[in-house]
Amino acid sequence: MVFGEHKKELNVTEDEIKKFTKELNVTEDEIKTFTQAFRDEKFREMLFDYARELSDPNKKKRYEEEIKQLEQGRGNDIHFIHVEPFRVLRTSLNGSQKCFINICSSKEIAKPEFKRGVTEDGRRGQHWSLSHSLVPGRQERDRKGNKFMIYDVVFHPDSIHLANKDKRFMSMVDNTAIQGIQDAFKVTLDDNNVRELNIKYKGSPNPCIIRKPISGFISKEPPTQSNTLAFPYPEKNPATTESTEAPTAKTNNDTKAKTLHIQPVQPQTPKEVTAPIYTLKYRSLIDLQDFRCSRDSAQSSRPKEIVVTVDVPLLKSARDANLEIKSRTLLLESSKPAYRLELPLAYPVDEDKGYAKFNKQKGQLTITLPVLPSREALHFCQNGKDEEEFEAEASGVEEKWKEQECGKDEDDGKGKQREIVERKWHN
8 A cells, every 4th residue: 555655754653644534534435546546656746746836936926926916906905925933932822722923024014113202100211013914823733633723923024123132122022912813813812821932933834915905996897798718706895805825914003002111121020820721520420229219319419529620731741730639629730831720619529539630632630529428418327316426426537537637547547437437328
């Protein structure tokens, strides 16, 4: 099979091939057709020629010129933006998946402008206005198949030059990019856990388009008779024209003024923490004896376990997080990234028997906590014992638990505790 012959050169596993074919929704007959086609030497030569033609810079330039002429006939003036990579920021998108922001530059963007002014508290500074273009996000996958989002934000080279010289200006560029993405695409980025990577660009750079309507353009009237030789490209209103060849950049020329005070650098305030998104579930076990024809066979509304699933897409390892469980509280903290979740629990849980599992691929931490039985349930299982006797036994159980916590032999304490609880439930 041809896939097997080229697998060594491309370093592709069988699982990756199956996953790739599953995503493409390819049938077995289509796979056989592809296999027979790749065995043909002439077909392989034509495929390689087509790939070389797509990567030829002269062909790309000619393609862009044709698109420009086509759009001008429809009343649009377009410019292709070929960006220069600068730096990459990593954060999370909507608290569920990783997100990368490519800070780029292009001369097609307007230059930064500033005005001198005085703030309300009397400090003098410069009010900067940074023009930038936003490219719609594109979703890609890593080697393990996890999805992540990539956004490109393009500034003028002068803005990048000033950012290289001043850290405060660099911070202003980053904040402008993050705020612009959130406002334009209605998403939420974790600005408390933004980190710079050691690469200049994430993914493969794609040209984007800035489209502006031509003033005073009059569209041609559609022909009365159908012309079968006409190019099948319908006339539309230039304001609602959409291009499928390349992503259209959103240009923010009238951005809000960003203030940069020419004063000594003030000590930085501590970073704020982000409350991660979580899912809370109550889990119970079903037994056949719950459906017996007896007064104590009804199912209890009290769950057996509490399962908390926390989305931490930026967490690399479970060792970077600190998890503390109390009877009615769950506390999760981490410094890098800065996460903090304090969750009150509806039922008291067993602090010693809970466990947590971290899924690095999904970026999720699953915490399972067993719920302690209620006193009413224990009292119901006493088969009619009076309240004073029950309270005496319950206080004895609590004293044994306290003795165990104060440093008593762990094995003996657990054994006595288990023995007492089982006797109270099975009497």
